[in-house]
Amino acid sequence: MPVAAPPRRTLLTTRMAPLINDTFLRALRREPTDYTPVWLMRQAGRYLPEYRATRQRAGDFLTLCKTPELACEVTLQPLERYALDAAILFSDILTIPDAMGLGLYFTEGEGPRFERPVRDEAAVARLAIPDPDAELRYVIDAVRTIRGALAGRVPLIGFSGSPWTLACYMVEGGGSDDFRHVKSMMYQRPDLMHRILAVNAEAVSRYLLAQAEAGAQALMIFDSWGGALADGAFQTFSLPYMKTIVERVRAATDAPVIVFTKGGGLWLEQIAAIGPHAVGLDWTVNLGHARARIGQRCALQGNLDPMVLMASPDVVAAQVRDALDSYGAPGPGEGHVFNLGHGISRFTPPDHVTAMVDTVHAYSRAQRGAQKGGA
Amino acid sequence: MPVAAPPRRTLLTTRMAPLINDTFLRALRREPTDYTPVWLMRQAGRYLPEYRATRQRAGDFLTLCKTPELACEVTLQPLERYALDAAILFSDILTIPDAMGLGLYFTEGEGPRFERPVRDEAAVARLAIPDPDAELRYVIDAVRTIRGALAGRVPLIGFSGSPWTLACYMVEGGGSDDFRHVKSMMYQRPDLMHRILAVNAEAVSRYLLAQAEAGAQALMIFDSWGGALADGAFQTFSLPYMKTIVERVRAATDAPVIVFTKGGGLWLEQIAAIGPHAVGLDWTVNLGHARARIGQRCALQGNLDPMVLMASPDVVAAQVRDALDSYGAPGPGEGHVFNLGHGISRFTPPDHVTAMVDTVHAYSRAQRGAQKGGA
Numbered sequence: 065m066p067v068a069a070p071p072r073r074t075l076l077t078t079r080m081a082p083l084i085n086d087t088f089l090r091a092l093r094r095e096p097t098d099y100t101p102v103w104l105m106r107q108a109g110r111y112l113p114e115y116r117a118t119r120q121r122a123g124d125f126l127t128l129c130k131t132p133e134l135a136c137e138v139t140l141q142p143l144e145r146y147a148l149d150a151a152i153l154f155s156d157i158l159t160i161p162d163a164m165g166l167g168l169y170f171t172e173g174e175g176p177r178f179e180r181p182v183r184d185e186a187a188v189a190r191l192a193i194p195d196p197d198a199e200l201r202y203v204i205d206a207v208r209t210i211r212g213a214l215a216g217r218v219p220l221i222g223f224s225g226s227p228w229t230l231a232c233y234m235v236e237g238g239g240s241d242d243f244r245h246v247k248s249m250m251y252q253r254p255d256l257m258h259r260i261l262a263v264n265a266e267a268v269s270r271y272l273l274a275q276a277e278a279g280a281q282a283l284m285i286f287d288s289w290g291g292a293l294a295d296g297a298f299q300t301f302s303l304p305y306m307k308t309i310v311e312r313v314r315a316a317t318d319a320p321v322i323v324f325t326k327g328g329g330l331w332l333e334q335i336a337a338i339g340p341h342a343v344g345l346d347w348t349v350n351l352g353h354a355r356a357r358i359g360q361r362c363a364l365q366g367n368l369d370p371m372v373l374m375a376s377p378d379v380v381a382a383q384v385r386d387a388l389d390s391y392g393a394p395g396p397g398e399g400h401v402f403n404l405g406h407g408i409s410r411f412t413p414p415d416h417v418t419a420m421v422d423t424v425h426a427y428s429r430a431q432r433g434a435q436k437g438g439a
Numbered sequence: 440m441p442v443a444a445p446p447r448r449t450l451l452t453t454r455m456a457p458l459i460n461d462t463f464l465r466a467l468r469r470e471p472t473d474y475t476p477v478w479l480m481r482q483a484g485r486y487l488p489e490y491r492a493t494r495q496r497a498g499d500f501l502t503l504c505k506t507p508e509l510a511c512e513v514t515l516q517p518l519e520r521y522a523l524d525a526a527i528l529f530s531d532i533l534t535i536p537d538a539m540g541l542g543l544y545f546t547e548g549e550g551p552r553f554e555r556p557v558r559d560e561a562a563v564a565r566l567a568i569p570d571p572d573a574e575l576r577y578v579i580d581a582v583r584t585i586r587g588a589l590a591g592r593v594p595l596i597g598f599s600g601s602p603w604t605l606a607c608y609m610v611e612g613g614g615s616d617d618f619r620h621v622k623s624m625m626y627q628r629p630d631l632m633h634r635i636l637a638v639n640a641e642a643v644s645r646y647l648l649a650q651a652e653a654g655a656q657a658l659m660i661f662d663s664w665g666g667a668l669a670d671g672a673f674q675t676f677s678l679p680y681m682k683t684i685v686e687r688v689r690a691a692t693d694a695p696v697i698v699f700t701k702g703g704g705l706w707l708e709q710i711a712a713i714g715p716h717a718v719g720l721d722w723t724v725n726l727g728h729a730r731a732r733i734g735q736r737c738a739l740q741g742n743l744d745p746m747v748l749m750a751s752p753d754v755v756a757a758q759v760r761d762a763l764d765s766y767g768a769p770g771p772g773e774g775h776v777f778n779l780g781h782g783i784s785r786f787t788p789p790d791h792v793t794a795m796v797d798t799v800h801a802y803s804r805a806q807r808g809a810q811k812g813g814a
Contacts, residue, residue: 242784247746251754294722294744294780296761329705330723347669348705369669371622379626386671405669409617 081216088150089219092320092341092363094399100428101149106407107142108154114141125170129156132206139210146421152221160267161234163194181237188256193267196274204278211279222280226287227264228302243292265305269312276317284322291327307338336361347405351390363399370404373412377419384423393435456591463525464594467695467716467738469774475803476524481782482517483529489516500545504531507581514585521796527596535642536609538569556612563631568642571649579653586654597655601662602639603677618667640680644687651692659697666702682713711736722780726765738774745779748787752794759798768810
């Protein structure tokens with residue numbers, strides 16, 4: 065029987081420290097865990113004074129993203145404070161369009177902007193797929209650096225924006241509250257929109273695979289603006305392109321894939337059907353209902369309202385317990401990763417996060433104990 | 440058999456012109472109609488040059504709202520252009536908190552703001568329920584003026600923000616993208632939040648009833664920020680207060696009530712259960728699925744993506760046909776009112792609206808014909 069050469073990623077992994085805490089990966093693979101693992105979207109961020117200090121040292125946000133040592137430093141900061149079960153690469157969602165040459169810049173208070181938004185046929189025709197090892201080399205270097213620095217403590221999550229979400233920024237030229245330009249193109253010139261999305265899907269696939277090769281142990285696709293799409297348009301302009309990526313990534317690496325469409329609660333079955341290991345949930349979704357709908361087909365990740373963390377630690381703990389009760393203890397072939405339903409707010413008092421993380425661990429251990437005791 | 444005195448509203452109605460086009464009211468009551476009636480949220484608005492002219496004449500937005508003759512003028516403007524099946528009172532969603540003395544003002548580009556947001560126990564304790572016939576007299580006068588000017592052409596819709604949506608503006612002091620202040624209060628001091636919501640529910644009930652008495656023939660509750668709430672919080676802090684209003688209004692008037700929670704697609708059954716005549720849908724909801732879920736219990740209103748109207752008239756017509764096909768022809772005890780899934784954009788080319796309205800009428804007539812032909 066011919067034996068295929070082991071993929072590069074496996075070779076690389078063997079050179080790295082063995083994983084000490086694999087609870088997060090086990091939950092994504094729907095294997096039994098002693099407790100519910102937890103991490104926070106945007107856990108390395110402005111709510112942490114140590115992050116603000118590093119960012120000040122970097123000078124500006126893009127320098128922070130583009131300097132692997134600094135990206136590594138801030139990625140590890142929340143792990144020093146909290147008993148988190150995963151680290152996530154510190155980077156920006158717009159690295160790909162930046163690498164396409166659209167001219168990413170940041171304005172104070174207005175968020176990211178592009179100097180050259182993609183608004184017409186000529187601009188679409190000019191789009192080229194960036195080489196992760198060239199234009200995005202700083203991200204791949206950051207992954208490698210962080211993975212080394214983690215020394216097997218917890219798994220490292222790599223990520224990308226979804227093709228549709230990247231297209232929103234590329235066409236709008238920045239954030240938007242009505243998505244007028246990108247939706248105008250989508251409705252009036254679906255051919256152009258599909259061209260952008262095909263380029264983005266290929267770019268995201270290569271980018272995520274390169275992150276996995278460099279050491280990322282799980283991969284997440286942020287479809288942050290999928291929920292802005294109409295029913296029907298989501299299934300045409302976001303979902304199929306994420307499916308392409310999930311299939312490409314699953315064929316080439318064993319890193320579990322998480323797909324998170326914010327505002328996608330109505331489409332959970334369809335999202336689960338594109339084959340990710342886990343589906344991210346925002347806080348409008350009832351965890352128990354989501355478990356009944358898709359919990360046997362993939363793991364669930366979420367979904368505390370980030371604003372819960374503005375309340376006092378006792379309120380935070382009570383809300384965490386309610387969320388864990390809503391999901392219940394995972395049964396065979398089920399998995400739950402605790403998280404917020406969106407990124408943590410910059411106004412969050414850091415000690416409130418301690419209450420969240422510690423309650424998730426303690427209460428979910430107790431749930432499993434009660435389940436065993438009752439069985 | 441003792442005969443109860445007719446309610447004041449009926450007396451008033453008899454003094455008014457008989458209704459010529461009652462298609463909208465029939466659809467809300469789930470009675471048969473020859474075609475699907477249509478109106479647009481924010482149909483009197485900035486996308487119309489004649490609206491911009493009246494507003495310029497008024498000087499500022501609040502003067503426009505507070506001058507019944509001007510409010511009447513802009514309310515009627517879209518009816519001159521389009522074959523709409525309903526008019527909606529031109530007013531602002533924040534009239535109630537303004538009447539509570541919070542000091543509403545508008546800043547260019549930033550939207551509405553309050554001088555005195557409700558942030559602490561003392562501010563909550565000071566809240567008083569406005570008298571619709573005193574502090575809100577200008578709205579009631581506008582309803583009466585518009586109803587007279589309509590002369591029975593189409594029904595007039597009165598409206599209010601939901602208690603939760605008003606609370607968002609009252610506590611935040613304006614618009615928000617994270618609802619940090621209002622959610623902090625909600626999670627940390629639910630007692631204060633419930634107090635605000637109880638005051639708002641009473642204020643909204645009286646306000647809507649006064650509008651109905653003055654001539655409004657249907658009433659709509661805009662829960663524009665209900666979808667920002669977590670599952671569980673929606674059922675605690677928005678839904679029960681809307682239920683109170685629906686019950687109060689239904690007991691006192693025969694004007695049909697529409698409840699619209701933007702982003703509430705996951706909760707349609709629960710919204711239908713509070714007893715409105717119709718449930719509004721945003722564009723993330725599949726119309727056919729919504730019909731299957733709640734279409735036998737109440738009428739549905741919606742739900743074209745307002746950005747469809749940025750595309751050319753032929754694209755608009757195709758999207759309208761798709762939406763009508765998704766719902767299908769209403770069966771016995773069903774009703775559909777065509778609308779956008781949210782307010783029309785100020786950037787909409789006015790002639791694209793003609794394509795929408797005319798296609799709704801023509802295609803839905805054809806659907807009913809085909810249904811009869813096939814039966």
